[in-house]
Amino acid sequence: MRIDGSVALVTGANRGLGQAFARELVGRGAAKVYGAARNPAAVTEPGVTPIGLDITDAERVAQVAAQCADVTLLVNNAGVLKYSTFIGAPDTGAARLEMETNYFGTLSMCRAFAPVLAAHGGGAIVNMLSVSSFYSDPFTASYGASKAAGWSLTNGIRLELHHQGTLVVAVHASFIDTDMAALATNVPKDSPESVAQQTFDAVEAGQVEVLADERTRTVKAELSRDHELIYPPVQEFWDSAVAGKS
Numbered sequence: 001m002r003i004d005g006s007v008a009l010v011t012g013a014n015r016g017l018g019q020a021f022a023r024e025l026v027g028r029g030a031a032k033v034y035g036a037a038r039n040p041a042a043v044t045e046p047g048v049t050p051i052g053l054d055i056t057d058a059e060r061v062a063q064v065a066a067q068c069a070d071v072t073l074l075v076n077n078a079g080v081l082k083y084s085t086f087i088g089a090p091d092t093g094a095a096r097l098e099m100e101t102n103y104f105g106t107l108s109m110c111r112a113f114a115p116v117l118a119a120h121g122g123g124a125i126v127n128m129l130s131v132s133s134f135y136s137d138p139f140t141a142s143y144g145a146s147k148a149a150g151w152s153l154t155n156g157i158r159l160e161l162h163h164q165g166t167l168v169v170a171v172h173a174s175f176i177d178t179d180m181a182a183l184a185t186n187v188p189k190d191s192p193e194s195v196a197q198q199t200f201d202a203v204e205a206g207q208v209e210v211l212a213d214e215r216t217r218t219v220k221a222e223l224s225r226d227h228e229l230i231y232p233p234v235q236e237f238w239d240s241a242v243a244g245k246s
């Protein structure tokens, strides 16, 4: 699919990776870029049309799909990370918020925009996932569950929308240098611009998956031996963190 001349909608376009996605789309000649955000006044990227949207509000999602009926490229970027464990968290509030946003919010967007994309010959959906889709880490446990659900969702809608010619792209990344990863220090981080460039290169090439960095590529390659290769260092790191606290 060509970005030049496309009409795109990016969720969470007010900051971080969403802003980089919107900027890259404008740079590649998209005819129109809707920048969706809970606070549309915070969407300040030149050339981007602000639109108010909380992706967990299904009624508003439906309104936006009706209002933006010219969209040919949907970028589901909005997400939350609460750094919450499964067992040690005080309650399931963080897990529910992450699932409500990262999984159900993205699902609502895909459902609302599938007919819009079909009306324009198929178009494309980009779902922003994570290396956390592939394995569990106690530091980001419930977030990982929501991104694993998002990975399954992405594979599923690709199958369901194949008949209408919609390209469905999964983007997995390790740390990206945004507010979300601010707590992670002394780790390599992708730039938002690099993730945005790789994403739209994939859309233009018709590729269904982006593994944005070396760590993400390594983890995906090791999945068939995850209990030998992926989980032992995660366990060791978690055990030493727990021991350090006691």
Ligand SMILES: NC(=O)c1ccc[n+]([C@@H]2O[C@H](COP(=O)([O-])OP(=O)(O)OC[C@H]3O[C@@H](n4cnc5c(N)ncnc54)[C@H](OP(=O)(O)O)[C@@H]3O)[C@@H](O)[C@H]2O)c1
Residues within 6 Å of the ligand: 011, 012, 013, 014, 015, 016, 017, 018, 037, 038, 039, 053, 054, 055, 056, 076, 077, 078, 079, 080, 081, 101, 105, 128, 129, 130, 131, 172, 173, 174, 175, 176, 177, 178, 179, 180, 181
């Ligand atoms: N940063 C990383 O290390 C990393 C790595 C892999 C994947 N990702 C994924 O990349 C995407 C973008 O994250 P980021 O790094 O740019 O994080 P960020 O800087 O925290 O930005 C998150 C964006 O999502 C928006 N958002 C959250 N809940 C929303 C809702 N219910 N409705 C509409 N918008 C909502 C936020 O809006 P407000 O400003 O209103 O809060 C903000 O625009 C997320 O899906 C994230 O999971 C990030």
